Amino acid sequence: MSRPNPVSASQLHWRCRRGMLELDLLLNTFVEVQFSHLSREDTALFLSLLEYPDQVLLDLLLGKMESSDAMVSDLTARIRRTWFDKFNCAKTT
Amino acid sequence: MAAIQRRQFDTLIIGAGGGGLRAALRLSEAEASVAVVSKVFPTRSHTVAAQGGMNAALANVSPDNWHWHMFDTIKGSDYLGDQDAIEYMCRAAPKAVYELEHFGVPFSRLDNGSIYQRAFGGQSQNFGGDQAVRTCAAADRTGHAILHSLYQQNIRAKTHFFDEYFSVDLLKDEEGHVLGALVFNIMDGQPLIIEAKTTLLATGGAGQIYRNTTNAMINTGDGLGMALRAGVPLQDMEFFQFHPTGIAGRGMLITEAARGEGGYLVNGEGERLMERYAPKAKDLASRDVVSRAIATEIREGRGCGVNKDHVLLKLDHLGEAVIQQRLPGIRQTCMTFLGIDPAEAAIPVSPTAHYTMGGIPTNRHAQVVVPVKDTPEEAVYGLYAAGECACVSVHGANRLGGNSLLDILVFGRAAANHIIGHLAENRYHRPMDESSVEKAMQRFQRWNKNPGQDGESVNVLRHELKTVMEKHCGVFRNEAVLREGVEQIEQLAERVKDAKIEDHSDTFNTARVEALELENLIACGLATMHSAFARTESRGAHSRMDYPERDDKNWMRHSLYSLDTGLDYKPVRTKPVSVDSFPPKPRIY
Numbered sequence A: 001m002s003r004p005n006p007v008s009a010s011q012l013h014w015r016c017r018r019g020m021l022e023l024d025l026l027l028n029t030f031v032e033v034q035f036s037h038l039s040r041e042d043t044a045l046f047l048s049l050l051e052y053p054d055q056v057l058l059d060l061l062l063g064k065m066e067s068s069d070a071m072v073s074d075l076t077a078r079i080r081r082t083w084f085d086k087f088n089c090a091k092t093t
Numbered sequence B: 001m002a003a004i005q006r007r008q009f010d011t012l013i014i015g016a017g018g019g020g021l022r023a024a025l026r027l028s029e030a031e032a033s034v035a036v037v038s039k040v041f042p043t044r045s046h047t048v049a050a051q052g053g054m055n056a057a058l059a060n061v062s063p064d065n066w067h068w069h070m071f072d073t074i075k076g077s078d079y080l081g082d083q084d085a086i087e088y089m090c091r092a093a094p095k096a097v098y099e100l101e102h103f104g105v106p107f108s109r110l111d112n113g114s115i116y117q118r119a120f121g122g123q124s125q126n127f128g129g130d131q132a133v134r135t136c137a138a139a140d141r142t143g144h145a146i147l148h149s150l151y152q153q154n155i156r157a158k159t160h161f162f163d164e165y166f167s168v169d170l171l172k173d174e175e176g177h178v179l180g181a182l183v184f185n186i187m188d189g190q191p192l193i194i195e196a197k198t199t200l201l202a203t204g205g206a207g208q209i210y211r212n213t214t215n216a217m218i219n220t221g222d223g224l225g226m227a228l229r230a231g232v233p234l235q236d237m238e239f240f241q242f243h244p245t246g247i248a249g250r251g252m253l254i255t256e257a258a259r260g261e262g263g264y265l266v267n268g269e270g271e272r273l274m275e276r277y278a279p280k281a282k283d284l285a286s287r288d289v290v291s292r293a294i295a296t297e298i299r300e301g302r303g304c305g306v307n308k309d310h311v312l313l314k315l316d317h318l319g320e321a322v323i324q325q326r327l328p329g330i331r332q333t334c335m336t337f338l339g340i341d342p343a344e345a346a347i348p349v350s351p352t353a354h355y356t357m358g359g360i361p362t363n364r365h366a367q368v369v370v371p372v373k374d375t376p377e378e379a380v381y382g383l384y385a386a387g388e389c390a391c392v393s394v395h396g397a398n399r400l401g402g403n404s405l406l407d408i409l410v411f412g413r414a415a416a417n418h419i420i421g422h423l424a425e426n427r428y429h430r431p432m433d434e435s436s437v438e439k440a441m442q443r444f445q446r447w448n449k450n451p452g453q454d455g456e457s458v459n460v461l462r463h464e465l466k467t468v469m470e471k472h473c474g475v476f477r478n479e480a481v482l483r484e485g486v487e488q489i490e491q492l493a494e495r496v497k498d499a500k501i502e503d504h505s506d507t508f509n510t511a512r513v514e515a516l517e518l519e520n521l522i523a524c525g526l527a528t529m530h531s532a533f534a535r536t537e538s539r540g541a542h543s544r545m546d547y548p549e550r551d552d553k554n555w556m557r558h559s560l561y562s563l564d565t566g567l568d569y570k571p572v573r574t575k576p577v578s579v580d581s582f583p584p585k586p587r588i589y
C-alpha cells in the first residue's frame, strides 16, 4: 500500500448510500471488506466511480454495460467479486 | 452553547425525491426562495429506483379515461382511499405526464410517435372490464429520468440545495405553527436552523423497518418520525405493501414482468402453488393475493430450502434466448447477487416489504391535517407533506403499481400551488419559540454522550427492530402475534433511550446519523404495530387471520396513531369532487 487514505470509511459508507438497494449492498460490502486494503489510488478511483449516476452505476456493476476504462472495469469486477466471496454465492445455487 | 447559524427561506423542502423536486421547481419558478435539504445527493433519492412507470389515462394503447383510472384506484385501495384526492390525482395525471415530457423526460414512444404505455395489474377499462394499458415508461428507467430532469430544471430555476444535510426535527412558534427545521451538515456535523414560512416534508417511505425490503437504506421514515415528535399523528400505518417476489433474504425486487413473461411459482413439493389460490389469474393475480399465497405455503411447511422459508420462481422453461432478450435485468441481478442463472435454476423469492401506504395525514392540497376537538381535519399552519411520506390518501389499504410516481408528482405540485397562496398572504417570518430549538438540539446532541456504561449498540437495536416487525407485523397477523409485537416494540422504544454510539466526532459521523434514523424507524414501528393490533378486520395489505373479512360497518375509517394519545380514527372521504361516489364492493379480480 502507498500513502494512507485521505478519506474515512464512514465518509465512503455515506457516499455508498444510494437510491437503490442493489447499489447499497454491493458498494457497502466492498467498503466493509476492502477499505483497509485500499491504496490512495484505489480510493480515488472508487470515489470517482461513486460520482456516476445510480442507473449507470447499476448497469456497470451488474455487467449490463462495460466501461471502456480498464481500471474502472477492474474495479467493478472487484466489487462484484467481493460480494460473491463474502456471501459464497455459488453455494446458494 | 455557541450561537447556531440561521438561514431564512420562504419554503423549506425536506427531501429531494420526485415529490420534493416537483414542488421545488414550481415554487422557484414562482419566484419563491426555496431551500431543499437532502441527506443524500438529490439524484440518489429513492425515486431513482422506480423502473416500471407512471399511470395516466392517455388512451394511447387502449381506450381509457381518468374516471376508469379513478375506479381502479378506489377498488385497489379496498375502499379506504379518499375519493376526492383520488379524483384529483387521476384527472391531473395526463397533465403531469405532459409536463414531465416538457421538462425533458424521454418517454418511450409507440410507432405513431405518441407516448408508450404498458399494462400493469389492477388496471381496467370501463369500471372493471378488460385490461387497460395505462403505465407510461421511459424504458426501464422512468424514476431515474424523472429525477434527473427535475433536478436539472431546479438548478436552472436556482433552487437552493443543501446536499448531505440531515433534518433532525421541525421547529415551531408558541402557537404550534411550523416554522422550519433544525438540520445539520453531515460532512462537518454543524447544526443549522432553517427558518421558513412554509415547510414541506417529502422524505419518502419507511421500508427499512423490515428486515427484508426492496427499499434502499435511506428509506428510514425520518419525516414520519419528525411529524410524530411534532405532535402530528400518523395515518393508516398498518397498511404496508409486500411485494410477492423479492429475492429471499436479500430483498432485491424481481418485477411482475418475470411472471408476465410466463414465469411461475413453485413450493417445496414442486407444485405450482398459484393454481390453488387464484385459478383464473394464477401467477398474475394482484400483489397482495400472491404475497398471501406464498406466506401461506411457507407457514404451512411447504416452503423451499433448508429453512423452508421461501418459494421458487421458475423461468428456466422459457429458455435462455427469451430470458436474455426480455428479462436481461433480472438475469443480471440473479447472477450478481446469487450466482444463479435463471435460465438454469429457479430463483428463491419471498414476500418483501415494498411500500408505505400510511403516512402523514394531508388533504388534497398537501396541507398536513390533524384532528382538533370535533374537527377531524384541521390544517397545521405552515406544514405540508407530499410523496410516499404523506397519506393523502390515494392508496388507502393497497397501492396499485405505477400510482406512486403519479402521487408524488401530482401532490408535489399541489403542495407548491397551495404554498404560493399562503406566501402571498403571509409575507413575514414569525418569531421562533426558542424552546422548540432547544428541544431539537437536545435530540441532536444526545448522541454526543452515552447516558450509561451499558447502553446497547444502535446496530443491535436496529436489527432487533427489523426482526420484530417481520415476525410480528408481516403479511399475516393475528391478535396473539401482534400483542407480543406491541410489547417488544415498546421495549425497544425504551431501550433506545440508553443506546450508545462509539464515535462522537463531527466529521462524517455516520454513526450519529444512523442513531437518529433508528429513533425514526422505531417511531414508525410503534405506529405500524399499534395500528395493526387495533384493526380487527382484513383489508388490502392488512391481513388478520383472526378477522379474515373486511368490515365496512366498523372499519371504513382511517387510523391515526400519535405518540401522546395513542389511537384515534377519522372517516374516509367518500365524496369525490365532481362525480358520484363509488360505494364499497367485494374486491374480486
Ligand SMILES: Cc1cc2nc3c(=O)[nH]c(=O)nc-3n(C[C@H](O)[C@H](O)[C@H](O)COP(=O)(O)OP(=O)(O)OC[C@H]3O[C@@H](n4cnc5c(N)ncnc54)[C@H](O)[C@@H]3O)c2cc1C
Pocket: B014, B015, B016, B017, B018, B019, B020, B037, B038, B039, B040, B042, B045, B046, B047, B048, B049, B050, B051, B052, B053, B054, B055, B143, B165, B166, B167, B168, B202, B203, B204, B205, B214, B215, B216, B218, B222, B223, B253, B354, B355, B386, B387, B388, B389, B401, B402, B403, B404, B405, B406, B408
Ligand atoms: C424497487 C422499487 C421500484 C419501484 N417502482 C415503481 C414504479 O415503477 N412506479 C411507481 O409509481 N412507483 C414505484 N415505486 C415506488 C416509488 O418509487 C416511491 O414511492 C417514490 O419514488 C417515492 O418518492 P418521494 O419523492 O416520496 O421520496 P424519495 O424519492 O424516497 O425521496 C426522499 C428524499 O428525502 C430525503 N430525506 C429523507 N430523510 C431525510 C432527512 N432526515 N433529512 C434530509 N433529507 C431526508 C432523501 O435524501 C431523499 O432526497 C418503486 C419502489 C421501489 C422500492
